[in-house]
Amino acid sequence: MRRLGIHSFCWTGGATQDDIEKAMEASAGCGFKLIELAYLRPEKFDLDRLARRAQSLDLDIAVTMGLPAASDVSSEDPDAVRRGEALLASAVTAVRDVGGSKLGGILYSAHMKYAAMPTDRGRQNSVEAIARTADIAQAAGIDLVLEIVNRFETNLLNTTAQGLDFIAATGSDHVRLHLDTFHMNIEEANPAAAIRLAGDRLGYFHIGESNRGYLGDGTINFDLIFDALLDIGYDRDITFESFSSAVVDEGLSIACAIWRDTWTENLPLARHAKAYIDIRREEAARRRATVSRA
Ligand code: MN
Numbered sequence: 001m002r003r004l005g006i007h008s009f010c011w012t013g014g015a016t017q018d019d020i021e022k023a024m025e026a027s028a029g030c031g032f033k034l035i036e037l038a039y040l041r042p043e044k045f046d047l048d049r050l051a052r053r054a055q056s057l058d059l060d061i062a063v064t065m066g067l068p069a070a071s072d073v074s075s076e077d078p079d080a081v082r083r084g085e086a087l088l089a090s091a092v093t094a095v096r097d098v099g100g101s102k103l104g105g106i107l108y109s110a111h112m113k114y115a116a117m118p119t120d121r122g123r124q125n126s127v128e129a130i131a132r133t134a135d136i137a138q139a140a141g142i143d144l145v146l147e148i149v150n151r152f153e154t155n156l157l158n159t160t161a162q163g164l165d166f167i168a169a170t171g172s173d174h175v176r177l178h179l180d181t182f183h184m185n186i187e188e189a190n191p192a193a194a195i196r197l198a199g200d201r202l203g204y205f206h207i208g209e210s211n212r213g214y215l216g217d218g219t220i221n222f223d224l225i226f227d228a229l230l231d232i233g234y235d236r237d238i239t240f241e242s243f244s245s246a247v248v249d250e251g252l253s254i255a256c257a258i259w260r261d262t263w264t265e266n267l268p269l270a271r272h273a274k275a276y277i278d279i280r281r282e283e284a285a286r287r288r289a290t291v292s293r294a
Pocket of ligand 1: 147180206241
């Protein structure tokens, strides 16, 4: 692992510049080295100032987003695809301007529950849009990672295997997978095997519990997850993600169906997540060392 991060929605919906700066301070204060932000519209936020604040806190920034339905690059409507591609290009620019390292999330479709299967034409539109966005991201020095999410949040990429096929179709070696334990727990027959299948195509990783609350309160077997990450020599960033109705963002809270509070106080949640992930990673490393000594 390179850096351990935390999603800003553990702290704030991020409506104001001050909210985001406070979230940065709280993240760094808990020992996180990265904060994940939702796409910040450049006209609403001072990206330079956020970049300087992050740098002074020794905090890297990841930006994640899902496309709105009207800007769905997996649509058959060329206008929607054009709008989506423009949105992705402007997001890459914003990540660069805020001093971030990567753009991730549901970049290849709208973030919503679809009422129909994806179409061949729509998938091809998405492949082409992501391929062109990858070129822009590469030129800007920004990693581009596609988050594989569950069936209620996209109809296009629900499994690692689908994600790898999609990336191969783009023909770009700059596109990687963004996997998330919450989503894998719903869609993958074997989440650890899915991590091993992703191998060196894994570019970013979300740690979330099955109920999106406190790590350890749900049903995910994190031992198997950390063993798999060690096996593939995963050396990129890992970010803790948790949502509660205690923190509300109109767009994301509704798209993710956050209807109740899995926690009400964020500081104990964040501290617990940091300790939990550190200990589980240490345990995995010790298991591996014990085996190799035999
Ligand atoms: Mn996620």
